[in-house]
Amino acid sequence: MGKKESTLTSMVLSLLVITLASGLTLGYVNDWTLEPKAQAKLDRKINAIKLVLPAFDSNPLEDVIVVKPAQHQDSIEIYPAFKDEKFIGAAVIGYSDRGYSGLVKLMVGFNDDGTIENIAVLEQKETPGLGTKMKNESFISQFRGKHPSSYNLRVTKDGGDVDAMTGATISTRAFGESVQMAFEEFRNYAEANYLLNQ
Amino acid sequence: MAEKTEQRQNFLKGIVKDNPVFVMLLGMCPTLGVTSSAFNGLGMGVATLFVLLMSNIVVSLVKSQIPDKVRIPAFIIIIASFVTIVEMVLEAFIPFLYEQLGIFIPLIVVNCLILGRAEAFASKNNLWSSILDALGMGAGFILALTALGAVREVLGSGSLFGWSFVSEDANTFILFILPPGAFIALAYLSLVFNRLTVKTS
Numbered sequence: 001m002g003k004k005e006s007t008l009t010s011m012v013l014s015l016l017v018i019t020l021a022s023g024l025t026l027g028y029v030n031d032w033t034l035e036p037k038a039q040a041k042l043d044r045k046i047n048a049i050k051l052v053l054p055a056f057d058s059n060p061l062e063d064v065i066v067v068k069p070a071q072h073q074d075s076i077e078i079y080p081a082f083k084d085e086k087f088i089g090a091a092v093i094g095y096s097d098r099g100y101s102g103l104v105k106l107m108v109g110f111n112d113d114g115t116i117e118n119i120a121v122l123e124q125k126e127t128p129g130l131g132t133k134m135k136n137e138s139f140i141s142q143f144r145g146k147h148p149s150s151y152n153l154r155v156t157k158d159g160g161d162v163d164a165m166t167g168a169t170i171s172t173r174a175f176g177e178s179v180q181m182a183f184e185e186f187r188n189y190a191e192a193n194y195l196l197n198q
Numbered sequence: 199m200a201e202k203t204e205q206r207q208n209f210l211k212g213i214v215k216d217n218p219v220f221v222m223l224l225g226m227c228p229t230l231g232v233t234s235s236a237f238n239g240l241g242m243g244v245a246t247l248f249v250l251l252m253s254n255i256v257v258s259l260v261k262s263q264i265p266d267k268v269r270i271p272a273f274i275i276i277i278a279s280f281v282t283i284v285e286m287v288l289e290a291f292i293p294f295l296y297e298q299l300g301i302f303i304p305l306i307v308v309n310c311l312i313l314g315r316a317e318a319f320a321s322k323n324n325l326w327s328s329i330l331d332a333l334g335m336g337a338g339f340i341l342a343l344t345a346l347g348a349v350r351e352v353l354g355s356g357s358l359f360g361w362s363f364v365s366e367d368a369n370t371f372i373l374f375i376l377p378p379g380a381f382i383a384l385a386y387l388s389l390v391f392n393r394l395t396v397k398t399s
Contacts, residue, residue, distance in 0.1 A: 006265035014264050018272050022279035029283050036290035044293060128234065129354065129372035 049079050049091045052109025052118040056081035056088055065189065069181055076181070078189050087112050087195045093122070094182030099174035101125040104134075106175070108182040112197040114190070115147045119179065124171075131171030139165055148183040208327050212334030218311045219342035219384075220391040225311035229343060230380040232302045236359050239347025240340065241295045242302060245284050247336030250312050251329065252280045257320040258328035273316045274307070281306045311339065342387075349383050350374045 042061065049060050060079035068075040076093040089112050095105040105123035110116060121135045133139055142163060143151075153176040154160025155169055164172040190196040218224045228246070233239040256276050264272045285303045288296040296303070306312070315335055320328040351357055354374035356364035364370065373379045 006267040010265045011268045015268055015272060015275075018260075018264075018275050022275055026279060026282055029286055033286045033290035037286070040290060040293040127372070128375040129370060 048107045048120045048122065049081070049109075051120050052091050052107055053081050053089055054083075054111070054117060056083050058082040060091065067185055067189070069185055072181070076185060078185060080189075080195075087197075089117060090186055090189065092182040092186045092189075094178035094180070094185070095123075096174040096177040096181070098170070098177065099124060099126055100131050100168065100170045101127070104171070104174040104178055106178045106182065108179055108186075110183070110186045112190075112195065113147070114149065114183070114187065114196065115145055116143050116179070116183075119143055126168065126171045130165065131168040133165045133168065134171060134175050143179065148180065153177075153180045153183075205327065205330055208330040209334040212331065212336070212338040213341065214338075214395055216335075217338040217342060217391065218335055219339060219346075220388045221395075222311075223388075224314055225309045225339065227305060228302050228309060229346065230377065230384065231305075232299055233343055233347040233350055233380060234375045235351040235355065235357075236344055236348040238295075238298050239343035239345075241292075242299055243336070243340030243343040245288070245299070245303065246306055246309060246311070246339055247333075249277065249280045249284060249306055250315060250336045250339075251332040253277045253312055253316055254320040254328040254332035255325065257316045258323065258325045261321045269321065270313075270317070273313060273321075277312055277316065278307045311335065346380070346383055346387055349387065350379055353383075354379060 046061060053060075058081055060081050063080050063082075065078045065080070066075050067078060072095075074095070076095070078093075079091040081088055081090060089110050091107050091109045093105065094108055095103060097103055102125055103123055104126070105121075107120045107122055108116060109118045109120075119140050124132065124134065126132050126134065146161075152160035153162060155162050155164045155172050155176065157164065157169060158173070160176065162172060162176050187196070212218065216222055219226075219229050225246070228242050232242045253273070253276050257273055260272075281304065284306070285296075288299075288303065315331060319331045323331070348358060351359075353371045354376075356362060356368055356370045371379070374383060
């Protein structure tokens, strides 16, 4: 079986054919996966919202409000939820860059009176086995039903009420800061719209 | 008869004698990078098997049409195309795995196992042998990554395929889910693997 000789024409031609075929294939696959990809992203968000809020019947993704927290780089999203047209709370993104390995990003669900309903960890790169325990039920459960105006979100070591994860005080601090940010944005939003149930 | 044994050899060599991870030590970047759990190892193995199979098929089919001097760029384009397809399909249909594997999916392109098989085998052998070679090598890669992931997950997280058998707050050998643990576990697994295969052959 004779190999093609390496002349300029044959080299240019064979590479051209290969790149053309690969470009066409990729274009086709991209077209085909475009919708499922967008859908998968939406599903992930709506699942996180459902996890942190009590049952609702509105579409929080449509009612989303984007705000930029003071003294922070990136803006965050507030997803208000309604049931029978009545405000029942909101899922708010909170983040902190001061985790042990950078960004910690949470979605915090608040009831209409400002108490924490539940928290979902969206992004973190903490140390496996130490800081990653922030996803554990035993850690998150201490926040449920607490109102951040009476429950100090600092670590006990810093004079707050949060029990730090063993060996991961820095991760716990970042977690607390993220919740605090989410709470402040929730309060600003709810007060501005007279939604807070005192 | 000789033909048949030779074909069987093409398939089996990738699993035992020339196992890409434990014997040839190819594709170390994904091997060490993603095997923090058995499921991740399995997912990476299957993605690599797919790319390896497709690239071996295409390379074997077009080998006589590609001039020698541009064969490497041609192989790379073929491999990169299939990797991109895998990436898009995973993101669309298995977003969970896509997030877990992250940067290591595009890095399949530079997995020397795939280019190595294209260059050393598929460009010199016919279609059927190349398919068997890809399946064998891919199976060997899946086995190795899943085994490594399983060992690291059991020791490091106290679970297997996500099924936990210690309490949530138990202290496990965290070392094994961290990068140094990957090297240690890989070294011991290769040791055991080579010891066993040397004995049998």
